[in-house]
Amino acid sequence: MDKAPEVFDRLLEITVLLQKDLARSFETNGLTLSRTHLLWELHRLSPSTQQRLATALQVSPRNVTGLVDALVATGFVIRAPHPHDRRATLVTLTELGSATMTEMASQRVQLSQHLVAGLGDEGVTHLVLGLDTVAERRRVLVDEAGRAEAPEPA
Amino acid sequence: MDKAPEVFDRLLEITVLLQKDLARSFETNGLTLSRTHLLWELHRLSPSTQQRLATALQVSPRNVTGLVDALVATGFVIRAPHPHDRRATLVTLTELGSATMTEMASQRVQLSQHLVAGLGDEGVTHLVLGLDTVAERRRVLVDEAGRAEAPEPA
DNA sequence: TATTGTTATACTCTATAACTATA
DNA sequence: TATAGTTATAGAGTATAACAATA
Numbered sequence: 001m002d003k004a005p006e007v008f009d010r011l012l013e014i015t016v017l018l019q020k021d022l023a024r025s026f027e028t029n030g031l032t033l034s035r036t037h038l039l040w041e042l043h044r045l046s047p048s049t050q051q052r053l054a055t056a057l058q059v060s061p062r063n064v065t066g067l068v069d070a071l072v073a074t075g076f077v078i079r080a081p082h083p084h085d086r087r088a089t090l091v092t093l094t095e096l097g098s099a100t101m102t103e104m105a106s107q108r109v110q111l112s113q114h115l116v117a118g119l120g121d122e123g124v125t126h127l128v129l130g131l132d133t134v135a136e137r138r139r140v141l142v143d144e145a146g147r148a149e150a151p152e153p154a
Numbered sequence: 155m156d157k158a159p160e161v162f163d164r165l166l167e168i169t170v171l172l173q174k175d176l177a178r179s180f181e182t183n184g185l186t187l188s189r190t191h192l193l194w195e196l197h198r199l200s201p202s203t204q205q206r207l208a209t210a211l212q213v214s215p216r217n218v219t220g221l222v223d224a225l226v227a228t229g230f231v232i233r234a235p236h237p238h239d240r241r242a243t244l245v246t247l248t249e250l251g252s253a254t255m256t257e258m259a260s261q262r263v264q265l266s267q268h269l270v271a272g273l274g275d276e277g278v279t280h281l282v283l284g285l286d287t288v289a290e291r292r293r294v295l296v297d298e299a300g301r302a303e304a305p306e307p308a
Numbered sequence: 309t310a311t312t313g314t315t316a317t318a319c320t321c322t323a324t325a326a327c328t329a330t331a
Numbered sequence: 332t333a334t335a336g337t338t339a340t341a342g343a344g345t346a347t348a349a350c351a352a353t354a
Contacts, residue, residue, distance in 0.1 A: 002275075003282045008172075008266040010285045015169030017292060018162075020212070034344060051312060058174065063345055065314065070343090087312040087353045112162040114295055115288045121156075123284060128157045130281030131164045134269045138171060141268055188321060205335060217322055219337065224320090241330045241335045311354070320345080331334070 043101040047090040197255040
């Protein structure tokens with residue numbers, strides 16, 4: 001009974017569903033998945049240039065321009081000139097943006113606890129260990145593929 | 155050291171990365187994530203009406219029309235009239251589509267095994283148990299939210 | 309010369325609404 | 332009357348390329 005072959009499919013299926021759940025819940029706040037993702041990174045990165053956000057999100061600078069435009073229009077962030085580099089813009093969370101992210105952080109903690117309810121401390125530890133292993137192995141694979149100049153995993 | 159609060163974030167992060175990896179590898183075959191998703195469902199559902207695909211993918215019928223158009227144009231599927239219902243269309247994998255999905259299935263098995271390498275049989279069992287628990291708990295949450303008529307998890 | 313962000317352009321995914329042809 | 336699929340329309344996300352201002 002080797003269950004390894006199914007791991008990837010289960011991981012993908014669960015998270016696709018969770019993402020759709022999330023997207024639906026964001027709509028309530030007038031947010032989309034991509035915009036929320038940016039906001040979430042900004043929550044960590046404090047005031048940040050768009051360049052930095054583009055790198056963090058692994059997305060084109062042009063894309064960030066559009067997302068920030070929308071978030072400015074809806075009042076979640078503001079643009080301000082960079083104090084030392086007049087080419088750059090600093091994007092900052094407004095109070096609304098900040099409050100929304102704080103709220104979301106606490107909802108995520110709650111959600112996490114719901115999701116693992118019934119596993120027990122040991123079960124959770126095993127799950128996290130498993131997820132970390134997967135993340136690490138993925139990184140190794142990507143590195144190898146990158147070095148071979150031939151992206152190949154599917 | 156309660157690790158439960160992080161479970162959701164880790165799950166999301168890993169799968170977002172895996173999805174991007176996947177999308178990149180699909181490009182090699184002239185496929186996108188959504189089109190591959192449809193192909194993957196079709197691999198299970200044999201000849202299928204577009205309506206059924208729309209339900210399986212949780213997507214609008216109009217959307218399926220577009221995806222199938224693209225897959226027909228690139229030779230992965232064909233449309234054929236439904237034998238008993240002249241309103242409906244049956245979508246079927248071509249040899250190319252079928253071969254591509256078979257190949258992908260085997261690549262996913264390989265990828266899965268890579269991803270859990272180092273965990274050991276027991277570790278894998280724990281991981282799968284954890285993922286199943288999460289999936290089950292999510293289902294319960296969605297049901298509850300649905301009954302309360304107020305989608306609420308975040 | 310290199311970098312930051314923008315305008316221009318284009319493609320994909322997605323949705324709703326109105327319509328056609330069946331059932 | 333209800334269902335299967337399409338046309339029409341629209342908005343969001345994404346990318347590349349060309350360009351402006353600045354470093």
